[in-house]
Amino acid sequence: xxxxRGVYLSTSLDLAAFFGDRFRDLDIRTPEAIxxxxxxxxxxxxxxAADAFTAYPGLQFVSSLGAGVDSILACPSxxxxxxxxxxxxxxxxLMAGFVAWTLLWWTRRFGEHRQNQRLALxxxxxxxxxxxxRVGILGFGLMGQATARTLHTLGFPIRAVARSxxxxxxxxxxxxxxxxxxxxxxxxxxxxLINLLPLTRETRGILGDALFAAMPQGAILIHxxxxxxxDEGALLAALDRDHLGGAAIDVFAQExxxxxxxxxxxxxxxxxxxxxxxxxxxxxxxxxxxxxRRIAAGEPVLDPIFRDHGY
Ligand code: NDP
Ligand code: OXD
Numbered sequence: 127x128x129x130x131r132g133v134y135l136s137t138s139l140d141l142a143a144f145f146g147d148r149f150r151d152l153d154i155r156t157p158e159a160i161x162x163x164x165x166x167x168x169x170x171x172x173x174x175a176a177d178a179f180t181a182y183p184g185l186q187f188v189s190s191l192g193a194g195v196d197s198i199l200a201c202p203s204x205x206x207x208x209x210x211x212x213x214x215x216x217x218x219x220l221m222a223g224f225v226a227w228t229l230l231w232w233t234r235r236f237g238e239h240r241q242n243q244r245l246a247l248x249x250x251x252x253x254x255x256x257x258x259x260r261v262g263i264l265g266f267g268l269m270g271q272a273t274a275r276t277l278h279t280l281g282f283p284i285r286a287v288a289r290s291x292x293x294x295x296x297x298x299x300x301x302x303x304x305x306x307x308x309x310x311x312x313x314x315x316x317x318x319l320i321n322l323l324p325l326t327r328e329t330r331g332i333l334g335d336a337l338f339a340a341m342p343q344g345a346i347l348i349h350x351x352x353x354x355x356x357d358e359g360a361l362l363a364a365l366d367r368d369h370l371g372g373a374a375i376d377v378f379a380q381e382x383x384x385x386x387x388x389x390x391x392x393x394x395x396x397x398x399x400x401x402x403x404x405x406x407x408x409x410x411x412x413x414x415x416x417x418x419r420r421i422a423a424g425e426p427v428l429d430p431i432f433r434d435h436g437y
Contacts, residue, residue, distance in 0.1 A: 127422075128153070129151060129152055129153075129418050129419065129422050130167030130168060130186070130418055130421060130422055131152075131153045131154070131155070131160075131165055131166055131167060132152060132153070132154040132155075132166060132167065132168040132169060132170060132418070133154065133155060133156070133157060133160060133163075133166045133168075133169050133170075133182060134154060134155065134156050134157075134169075134170050134171075135157070135169050135170070135171040135172075135174040135175070135178040135179070136171060136172040136173055136174060136191075137173050137174065137175050138172065138173040138381075139172050139173070139191070141156075141170060141172065141191070142154075142155070142156050144407075145407070145411070148407060148408075148411045149411055149414075149415065151415055152414075152415060152418055154170065157178075157181065163181040163182050163183075164182075164183060164184055165184065166182045166184060166185065167184055167185065167186050167418075167421060168185060168186055168187050168188065168189065168414075168417070168418055168421065169182065169185055169187075169188045169189070170188075170189050170190075170191060170414060171188050171189070171190065171191075171197070171198050171201070172190065172191040172192075172197065172198075173197040174197065174198065174201045174203075174204075175201075176201060176202050176203060177202075177203050178201060178203055179201065179203040179204055179205055180203045185205060185207055186207060186208075186421045186427075187207055187208045187209070187210055187417060187421065187427045187430070188204070188207065188208075188209050188210070189209075189210045189211070189212075189413075189414050189417060190209070190210070190211045190212065191212070191405070191410060192211070192212050192217070192404070192405045192410075193211055193212060193213070193217065193268065193269065193324075193403075193405065194211070194324060194325065194352060194437075195209050195211050195324075195431050195437060196324060196325035196326070196352060196354075196436070196437075199433065199436060208426070208427045208430035209430060209431050209433065210413075210417055210427050210428070210429065210430050210431065211431055212405040212409060212410050212413055213268060213413070213429060214268075214405050214406065214409045214413070215268075215272065216406055216409060217268075217269075217403050217404070217405040217406065217409070218268045218269050218271070218272035218273075218403070219272055219276075220402070220403035220404070221269045221272060221273060221322070221350065221402055221403035222269075222272040222273045222275070222276035222277075223276070224350065224376070224398075224402040224403055225273045225276070225277070225320055225322075225348055225350070225402075226273075226276050226277060226280065228348050228374035228396060229261070229277070229282075229318050229320075229346070229348060231374070231396065232318070232346045232371070232372050232374070233253060233254065233259055233318065233346070234253055235251045235253060237372075237396075238251055239251070255281070256280055256281035256282045257281055257282075257283065259282055259283075259317045259318060260282075260283055260285070260315055260316050260317045260318075261277055261282045261283065261284045261285075261316060261317070261318045261319075261320065262284075262285050262286070262287070262312040262313060262315065262316030262318070262319045262320065263277075263284060263285075263286040263287070263320045263322060264286075264287045264309060264312070264313075264319065264320065264321045264322060264323050264332075264351075265286075265287065265288070265321065265322035265323035265324070265351065266286040266287065266288040266302055267288075267322070267324075267437075269322040269350075269403065270286055270288075270320075270322045271297065273320060273322060274286055274297050274300045275297055278297060278298075278299055278300060282318075283299070284297075284299070284300045284301070285300070285301045285302075285303060285312045285315060285316070286300055286301070286302045286303070286312070287302070287303050287304070287308045287309055287312050287323075288302050288303075288304055289304060289328075289435070290304055291304045309332065309337065310336070310337065310340045313337050313340045313341050314340045314341065314342070315342075316341065316342070316345060317342060317344075317345050317346070318345065318346045318347075318348065319341060319345060319346070319347050319348070320348040320349075320350075321333060321347070321348070321349045321350065321351045321355060321356075322350060322351055323351045323355065324351065324352070324436065324437035325351065325352035325354055325355060325436075325437075326435070326436030326437055327436060328436075329351070329352075329355050330354050330355060331354070331355065331356075331357055332355055333347070333349060333355050333356040333357060333360075333361070334356075334357035334360045335357065335360045335363075335364075338360060338361070338364040338369065338370060339364075339369070341369075341370065343368075343369060344368075344370070344371040345370055345371060346370070346371050346372050346373065346374075347361070347370060347372075347373040347374070347375075348373070348374045349373065349374070349375050349376065349377065350376040350377060350402040350403070351377060352377050353377045353378040353379040353380070353381065354379055355377075356375070356377075356378075356379070358378075358379060358389070361373060361375075361395075362388060362389075362392070365392065365394050365395070370394075371394065372394040372395070372396070373394065373395050373396070374395075374396040374398070375389060375395060375396070375397055375398075376398045376399075376400055376401070376402040377400050377402075378400070381399075381400055382399065383397065383399070416428070
């Protein structure tokens with residue numbers, strides 16, 4: 127018996143080209159190639175258009191292309207059906223590697239070494255040992271916990287923030303804070319602050335003047351959550367008055383980052399093109415195929431996100 131059919135819904139990515147023939151067992155098409163929209167049972171979405179879901183009354187679930195579901199939940203035509211995401215330890219390890227690399231770039235002063243290399247200048251620079259560099263991680267889910275484990279192994283003292291400590295897996299030596307004031311308390315005690323929060327009503331714009339003012343002088347920001355969480359003007363101001371020491375930014379309010387954006391040329395901002403941790407394509411294919419097999423067997427999808435929480 128053929129498996130249920132699906133549709134690709136994205137305004138920013140050519141999902142059909144991205145997957146090519148990787149979905150060997152599934153028939154998934156772009157909206158233009160679908161002749162019977164009522165027969166479509168699932169969607170793979172990434173930044174869908176406002177009316178993207180309207181044409182498909184028989185949808186049983188929607189899957190994100192990755193960990194974040196913010197653009198799907200924000201879509202006005204999203205019906206009341208389960209939304210699933212990719213949950214992949216390998217993607218989380220990619221994130222942990224990205225964060226570890228950027229953290230070490232700043233704390234081991236590689237930017238200065240690069241400049242010195244251009245001048246053929248042999249200059250040993252003093253650095254702090256990991257045990258003297260306090261790390262704060264905003265978000266202690268799949269990405270945050272993998273990152274905490276990696277940084278803990280390197281010897282950094284870590285405090286993390288979650289919404290509710292119930293879901294937090296205990297990692298020896300990592301303190302998890304929740305509730306009112308947790309973000310500010312952790313930011314105030316972080317020489318390096320890492321944002322790995324999902325974009326929700328509560329987290330939109332949280333990286334702004336108030337949080338930066340709470341951070342210690344010279345602190346570093348690593349931001350790989352979502353662009354809408356960062357007040358870009360506030361970051362520039364905090365860097366330019368030397369309150370913050372530097373920033374590594376992977377996600378932006380506008381992507382691709384426009385060519386005339388001030389972040390590109392800023393000496394103390396490390397820009398990466400939203401590729402901190404792409405979910406491996408084989409995993410996306412395997413997880414979505416598994417979800418489709420579940421609905422074909424009359425079972426509920428695995429691990430839908432909590433729509434009320436927004437992630
Ligand atoms: P999870 O859902 O596993 O974890 C989210 C974490 O954030 C949880 O610990 C949750 O708390 C916490 N949280 C949510 N809202 C709040 C809040 N208001 N205050 C404090 N804590 C909060 O998500 P992932 O770790 O898998 O991914 C997180 C985000 O990272 C994604 O949504 C995406 O935006 C971004 N991402 C970016 C990538 C990139 O390449 N730049 C790649 C992958 C992800 P609790 O544990 O209590 O639920
Ligand atoms: C994701 C991402 O959410 O890559 O997976 O941003």
